[in-house]
């Protein structure tokens with residue numbers, strides 16, 4: 001991509017507004033990372049609980065309820081519901097991968113399912 005304005009030519013007021021917005025973006029990204037880390041801590045515990053009680057890693061009925069709920073929350077928040085669904089599916093796929101691995105470890109006796 002080409003640009004007509006080199007960084008040195010940018011109006012200082014524009015530069016300041018860009019910096020202010022980017023500060024907020026950085027804060028939001030940090031919050032997202034922390035929230036995701038907390039979510040994965042919970043899902044890891046669910047994975048261990050399922051492994052201990054021989055429950056399957058995935059629960060499609062629960063996923064369908066979550067997707068419907070998230071789509072509705074996204075609509076109210078003026079976020080593209082299709083994007084919200086894709087994002088949740090991406091996270092859930094990773095969680096299921098973790099649960100499969102925890103279940104495999106439990107069967108092979110290679111790790112405790114204490115959490």
Ligand SMILES: C=C(O[C@@H]1C=C(C(=O)O)C=C[C@H]1O)C(=O)O
Nearest residue numbers: 043046057058059062063092095
């Ligand atoms: C966390 C769970 O396991 C899986 C992962 C889910 C998730 O990340 O929200 C939801 C349903 C399950 O497919 C669960 O069953 O609650």
